[in-house]
Amino acid sequence: MANTALLVIDLQNDYFPGGHYPLWQAEETLQKVQAAMTKAQQQGMPIIFIQHVVKAEKGIAPFFNEGTKGVEVHSALTDLLDSSHLVIKHYADSFEQTNLQSLLSDLHVESILLCGMMTQNCVTHTALSKAAEPYQVSVIAEACTTVDEMIHNIALNGLSSRVSLLSLDQAFSVNPVS
Numbered sequence: 001m002a003n004t005a006l007l008v009i010d011l012q013n014d015y016f017p018g019g020h021y022p023l024w025q026a027e028e029t030l031q032k033v034q035a036a037m038t039k040a041q042q043q044g045m046p047i048i049f050i051q052h053v054v055k056a057e058k059g060i061a062p063f064f065n066e067g068t069k070g071v072e073v074h075s076a077l078t079d080l081l082d083s084s085h086l087v088i089k090h091y092a093d094s095f096e097q098t099n100l101q102s103l104l105s106d107l108h109v110e111s112i113l114l115c116g117m118m119t120q121n122c123v124t125h126t127a128l129s130k131a132a133e134p135y136q137v138s139v140i141a142e143a144c145t146t147v148d149e150m151i152h153n154i155a156l157n158g159l160s161s162r163v164s165l166l167s168l169d170q171a172f173s174v175n176p177v178s
Contacts, residue, residue, distance in 0.1 A: 005109045006040040008033055009050045009094060009116030009123055011077055014070030020063035023117055024148045030076060032143040032168060033115050037080060039172040046107050047084040049073060050094045052122065092122045095131035104135070111136040113171050115143035120155035127163045138164040140171045 011033060014020045023029070040047050053071055054061040064071045073081060087100045094100050104112070112135045114123055123144050127137050139159060146152045156165055 003110040014063035029145040092125035118146040
């Protein structure tokens with residue numbers, strides 16, 4: 001797993017019960033992401049949190065507004081922020097106008113594992129980004145979610161021809177199976 005980084009995309013309060021846009025199986029997905037983070041830490045893999053923040057000058061958005069509780073990374077993960085990296089984004093693509101590419105370069109990353117929210121939006125846009133092409137990209141399918149199971153599965157099916165879809169076990173095995 002040398003030269004691999006785990007990207008944790010948009011596990012923010014607005015996607016959980018009590019937030020502005022709770023997603024299907026958000027709590028279960030949080031548990032899977034926590035398991036992925038534990039496995040990444042055990043292997044000495046860098047963890048990069050991606051946080052979506054709506055730019056105030058663009059006006060009030062339905063969620064992820066700067067300065068709100070909803071934009072914050074879920075409290076179950078905040079302890080890990082200090083020992084991880086944080087990339088703030090303003091677009092669905094985690095590479096778009098962020099320091100993600102330079103951070104991956106500084107960390108000598110060749111492969112990225114993606115997990116997070118929402119499967120059909122930010123996970124997909126990041127996985128298919130032009131900037132992601134130099135990397136071996138894999139999505140941990142069971143550690144992603146969106147508004148419902150059907151859209152989640154449609155998004156994964158769409159991704160399957162371009163990136164590897166892995167289980168948690170496959171993602172952290174010595175020789176992951178694609």
